[in-house]
Amino acid sequence: MGWKGKGMADVSTLGIIAGGDNLPFITAREARAKGVGRLVAIAFPGHTAAGLEAEVDEIHWVRVGQLGKMIRVLKGAGVREAVMVGRLDPKMVISPLSLDLRMLALAARVPDRRADTVLKAIAGEMEKDGIALLDSTIYLSSCVATKGAMTRLPPRGDLLGDIDFGAGIARELARLDVGQTVVVRKKAVVAAEAMEGTDETLRRAAALCPRGMVVVKMSRPNQDMRFDVPVVGEATMDILIGAGAAALAVEAGRTLIVDRGRVAERADAAGMTIVGI
Numbered sequence: 494m495g496w497k498g499k500g501m502a503d504v505s506t507l508g509i510i511a512g513g514d515n516l517p518f519i520t521a522r523e524a525r526a527k528g529v530g531r532l533v534a535i536a537f538p539g540h541t542a543a544g545l546e547a548e549v550d551e552i553h554w555v556r557v558g559q560l561g562k563m564i565r566v567l568k569g570a571g572v573r574e575a576v577m578v579g580r581l582d583p584k585m586v587i588s589p590l591s592l593d594l595r596m597l598a599l600a601a602r603v604p605d606r607r608a609d610t611v612l613k614a615i616a617g618e619m620e621k622d623g624i625a626l627l628d629s630t631i632y633l634s635s636c637v638a639t640k641g642a643m644t645r646l647p648p649r650g651d652l653l654g655d656i657d658f659g660a661g662i663a664r665e666l667a668r669l670d671v672g673q674t675v676v677v678r679k680k681a682v683v684a685a686e687a688m689e690g691t692d693e694t695l696r697r698a699a700a701l702c703p704r705g706m707v708v709v710k711m712s713r714p715n716q717d718m719r720f721d722v723p724v725v726g727e728a729t730m731d732i733l734i735g736a737g738a739a740a741l742a743v744e745a746g747r748t749l750i751v752d753r754g755r756v757a758e759r760a761d762a763a764g765m766t767i768v769g770i
Contacts, residue, residue: 506531507632508572508624509549510563511541512579514726515751516633520578521548523632533570535563540581557581560615561595564622575619576627577612577720582690607670609713612720628718636753638725638769640745644757646766648740652707655680656742659709660770667713673723674710678702692728699736707740708733712747726751734763745769 507529511517521532532549534541537557546552553566567575592600595618603614616626630637642648648656659677662685666672672686676698683706684698691710698706710723725743733741741760743750748769750756760767 504529504574504627506533506571506573508567508570508575509534510575510577511536511545512577512581513540513542514580514724515542516578516580516636516724516749517541517545518548519636519751520576520632521545523634527632529632533567533572535566537581541579556591558590558592558596560599560618561593564595564619564624567619567624568622573623574625574627576629576631578629578633580724608721609670609717613717616719626719629720629722630718630749633749636749636751638743638745638748638750638753640769643750643753643767643769644760644765646761646764648742648766648768652740652766655707656709656740656768656770659707660711660742663709663711664714667711667716670713673712674708676702677707677709678705691725692732695729695732695736695738699732702736704737705739706736707742708738709742710748711744716747718747723748724751725749725756727756730756730759733765734759737763738765740766740768742768742770 507524509517509520509532511534524532534545534549534552536545536552536554538554551570555563555566599614599618603610619626655677658680659675662682663673663675666675666685674686674691674694676683676694683702684694686694695708712723716722723743725748757767
């Protein structure tokens, strides 16, 4: 039921495989606070946010698709434990990329291009070279969604019905590894996520349902916590507030909310409820 990872006390040098958004920065700061002595980041041009070099001891820029180089760099830096945090565009699995030989071999071997399939295969390649990929939330405790209302406003009774209805559909989407988010209104599906990602799904939904939509975001039934954990960030909140969303429901303990306190404040100001289920 998910990857448990190693204890934090065991990690002296941590590799941070850094996608976009603020999660790599939060990871670096929390890892420092919890006693990790050395941080080595893998950054991707066009994806990793600028400024991460100020938070780590080493940063190495590697193009997406250069798996062999990434592993060589981590091994050369003495990394034996790493986390994969931050967003990478899911459309990359069908985009033309410059793959190195190791990634080409992996691509030829995997049965499909679903994110979970590809990322598990990458984790397996890393393990062959002695690098363990840890639970991606291990240094993100401040971002993990909690159970119950995370805003001052709890969900109304009618919203609870929509949340329960949407959760069942979202779980099935996640089980099939199609997407993690569904938008509902009055127990009707307005939009469901696929490869376009959460934010584009919400924009589609907002065009169909200008006010009062309920958004439910769930992890896979057997979510591998090493990667692709559901995330809610500021950009998602911008869309939700702009669309007049009534509620956001996420899976407690298995969803990350970037800057959780700030997100809750914005939701309160907009009259929107956020609940962990």
